[in-house]
Amino acid sequence: MATFSRLVAVALLPAPVPFLPALQTCQNPLKSGHHRTFTLLYCRSQASSGFPDDGIREEQPNVGKHVVEAEKMRNERGVQFFVGSSFYREESAVGRDLACLAAAVYKKDKGRLHVLDALSGCGIRAARYLAHAQADFVWANDACDALDTLMAHNLSLASSSSTYDTDHSGQPSQELDSYFSTNFKDENGRWQVTTQDANKVLLDCYIRKNYFDLIDVDSFGSDSVFLGSALSALSYGGLIYATSTDGFSSGGHRPCNALASYGAYIRPMTFANEIGLRMLIGGVVREAALRNLHVYPVFSHYSFHGPVFRVMLRVLPSNQFLTKDYNFIAFCHKCGETEVVKWSSLGRNKCSCVSSSSVSSRTLNGPLWTGPLHSTDDVKNMTEMAKSWGWIEGDLEPAYERRRSPPVSTKDRNLKKLLSIMLEESNPDLQVGYIELDQISMRSKGSTPKRDDLIVALHQEGYAASRSHVQPNAIKTNCPLGKCVEISQSTAPQR
Numbered sequence: 001m002a003t004f005s006r007l008v009a010v011a012l013l014p015a016p017v018p019f020l021p022a023l024q025t026c027q028n029p030l031k032s033g034h035h036r037t038f039t040l041l042y043c044r045s046q047a048s049s050g051f052p053d054d055g056i057r058e059e060q061p062n063v064g065k066h067v068v069e070a071e072k073m074r075n076e077r078g079v080q081f082f083v084g085s086s087f088y089r090e091e092s093a094v095g096r097d098l099a100c101l102a103a104a105v106y107k108k109d110k111g112r113l114h115v116l117d118a119l120s121g122c123g124i125r126a127a128r129y130l131a132h133a134q135a136d137f138v139w140a141n142d143a144c145d146a147l148d149t150l151m152a153h154n155l156s157l158a159s160s161s162s163t164y165d166t167d168h169s170g171q172p173s174q175e176l177d178s179y180f181s182t183n184f185k186d187e188n189g190r191w192q193v194t195t196q197d198a199n200k201v202l203l204d205c206y207i208r209k210n211y212f213d214l215i216d217v218d219s220f221g222s223d224s225v226f227l228g229s230a231l232s233a234l235s236y237g238g239l240i241y242a243t244s245t246d247g248f249s250s251g252g253h254r255p256c257n258a259l260a261s262y263g264a265y266i267r268p269m270t271f272a273n274e275i276g277l278r279m280l281i282g283g284v285v286r287e288a289a290l291r292n293l294h295v296y297p298v299f300s301h302y303s304f305h306g307p308v309f310r311v312m313l314r315v316l317p318s319n320q321f322l323t324k325d326y327n328f329i330a331f332c333h334k335c336g337e338t339e340v341v342k343w344s345s346l347g348r349n350k351c352s353c354v355s356s357s358s359v360s361s362r363t364l365n366g367p368l369w370t371g372p373l374h375s376t377d378d379v380k381n382m383t384e385m386a387k388s389w390g391w392i393e394g395d396l397e398p399a400y401e402r403r404r405s406p407p408v409s410t411k412d413r414n415l416k417k418l419l420s421i422m423l424e425e426s427n428p429d430l431q432v433g434y435i436e437l438d439q440i441s442m443r444s445k446g447s448t449p450k451r452d453d454l455i456v457a458l459h460q461e462g463y464a465a466s467r468s469h470v471q472p473n474a475i476k477t478n479c480p481l482g483k484c485v486e487i488s489q490s491t492a493p494q495r
């Protein structure tokens, strides 16, 4: 296979490339104080593989040559950046919106925001934490060493194009510098770029007591190997933003894999995509307990593409393992009812629909997070922040409500609606999971109830009920399925 040099000499360019931004100057400490002027940004060796992990390979940069590839400049909420050959999904922009809002709320509250974006790709998250959340310091790291110039370029653009109050106290301390050299460093001390294994970076921070306020761990699949070290490198009260893209495990198709990655044995249930969030939170809860910490969800977000499960969690010290919201979920395949089973009731696993002589029809799954998916106060604060930034003005009705296929473009984002559903879902009275409207009609042998009418009817009967951001054609409630069917029958229009 032909190999491509990482960088091609700017001087060799035949003509100016139309999309290039102004040249940026960054300091490269590896080059003994030289200022390295760079233009762009392309790692063809990674692009050619078609699969991002394959892009991580030992490759000595040929500093004398510079690749310049014309590439369309992207834009997320006003932050401009290049993607090059990095792994980047436009559909994940809403997950980045939510993260920036939570980070900005944190900064407003604590007055300081140091972020470590441990698996940074092109550095778009790091750039947005700088520009939107006004982070005092951002460390962007990715194991692919061919991405360093791209990350530095995007961070440089973001910090130079956004306003930042320089009268701040959040500068990183020189004594807490890392064991390894940075590839690029901002002259004003607001950002730095490294290309190390994420665990090396995180554990180095832990050993040096260089604690961060927000650590973003955007890993692939069910790679939970960074969660423990990220927790160790967080300040008390700090935030960890964790990701899983393992839909097989959340769907109950790889129970042993889920057990290895998240410590939870998961079998198929009807609300698999909410389980994906609960499995990931539960995995972090367990890692945290090992370290005398406890985590509480700020928000949880499921997205169709991938699928992708993302959770922002607040980390606090705790000298005992708080298991109130870390339990098992029992699901009955016969009557469809769901129940949280506490550790103390593990021996009594029989659904009330089964006679004493029959074999139980329900499975136990877990342990996983059985508490609320979001914090009401945090979602309210994020909504206020989004309003003040003009992010939820003029949002369109989401196309995914009207068509079967998942959204493919950021135009389909509807942050206003998403935040309002999250606020409903944060009600701690709601039961785990959701009930699909089709399940109700299947059991009632009637037509599918209208979601919003059913929610009103459930409220009138004294139950908690809400929409689900995970599944638009479903409700979340604390009403048993059998009773939901009854209520839906009584509210169905008479023919």
Ligand SMILES: C[S@@+](CC[C@H](N)C(=O)[O-])C[C@H]1O[C@@H](n2cnc3c(N)ncnc32)[C@H](O)[C@@H]1O
Residues within 6 Å of the ligand: 052, 053, 056, 086, 087, 088, 089, 092, 118, 119, 120, 121, 122, 123, 124, 125, 141, 142, 143, 144, 196, 197, 198, 199, 218, 219, 220
């Ligand atoms: C999902 S992508 C990141 C996307 C990026 N956060 C964004 O929002 O566009 C995951 C990244 O992790 C990097 N990676 C994989 N293994 C790593 C490791 N052990 N340490 C650090 N980075 C790693 C890959 O090179 C890839 O860029």
Ligand SMILES: [Zn+2]
Residues within 6 Å of the ligand: 332, 333, 334, 335, 336, 337, 351, 352, 353, 354, 361
């Ligand atoms: Zn049953």
